[in-house]
Amino acid sequence: MTGRQIISELVMEPGTGKAIELLKGQILRIEQVEGGQCADFNCFNLHDYKEFMHCGRTRTVHGFHPTTGTFMWSAPPRERAMLYILEDTVGRNDVLFPRCSAYVYEAAYGFAVHTNCHDIQAEAQREYGLTPDDVHDSFNLFMCTGVDDDGHAFMTRQTTKPGDYVDLLALMDVLAVPNVCGADVMKTSNFALKPLKLTVFAATDTDLAQVPKTPMLASQRTPKDFRNPTIKTDRPLRRDPAYKPEFPNTPIVVTDLAVSLSPEELAMFNAVKRSDIYGEDDAAALRDLLFSWWEERFLQAHAGAPSIEST
């Protein structure tokens, strides 16, 4: 952190958010002022808002609680690292929950109007011409969540203190949209709304050197690769009479592969095959074994989603 130049500072008051042009090589610090406050966060490619941070992709790669040393990824088919979490003094963030919305507060609590992250995000990004429909699921900083035994996500209180922060380093020019989470009748921010401080720094060479290299793959596509690169500008959906489907790798063609098993190999197979799933279908059970083995032996990235280049 030593030697970072401060570019701007701002305190977000409760109930508000702010859209910030965060350029490649700049760091956004989101910092507790009083402690105990959740921040919702979203971002867009500053030069193409259709590329946006995707919590689904991010949680697949980094799990439910991204922290220092992980990336915020954009949605398929872009799938690029947009931000890098350079530092996180708490280590408890969330990509399980969507942003809270007006519906939640009306349906569950009876509020006609209530501060909520969706509407705060929408209002903040309106400064850049984006609509409420352009708000995406948020990265929820300092939000303490988990999954219970029944598979339901839950949230609980947080233990952040004044001065705790998360530093997000932009790996591309983005419109960053943090907001003070509007939930004061839930445990999220310990039942009170508090301000959050935002500081934008220029990253130092030391900061930049901490970022692992991410793979650049042909599958990370941009509009120049799209069959339809034009953004639709009207609301109704109408069928294109000229449409001809071009699904990749279709038709799917199945081929038989005969494999001879010795009596010893058959016994080996019978001992490990998943009859609980495939019953008497040995062909399916052996196919399962083949690709399960392949994953165990060759798949290096969790859930098949490499985030960092292997050397």
Add this chain to the structure above:
Amino acid sequence: MAETVVKLRLNQQQLELIDRTIAQGVAPDRAALVRLALHEYAAARKAEAHKSGMEQAQ
């Protein structure tokens, strides 16, 4: 005893992955790769079972 023939049904994408694995020198052909998978998968399960048994005994 006679050998048992199992006919796997694989699509072109699955075959592509298998063929790329073979091209790395892992096995000489598709059937050999499947048999290698069987041997290594079974050995891994056996090792897991042994480890689990040891832990339960402790």
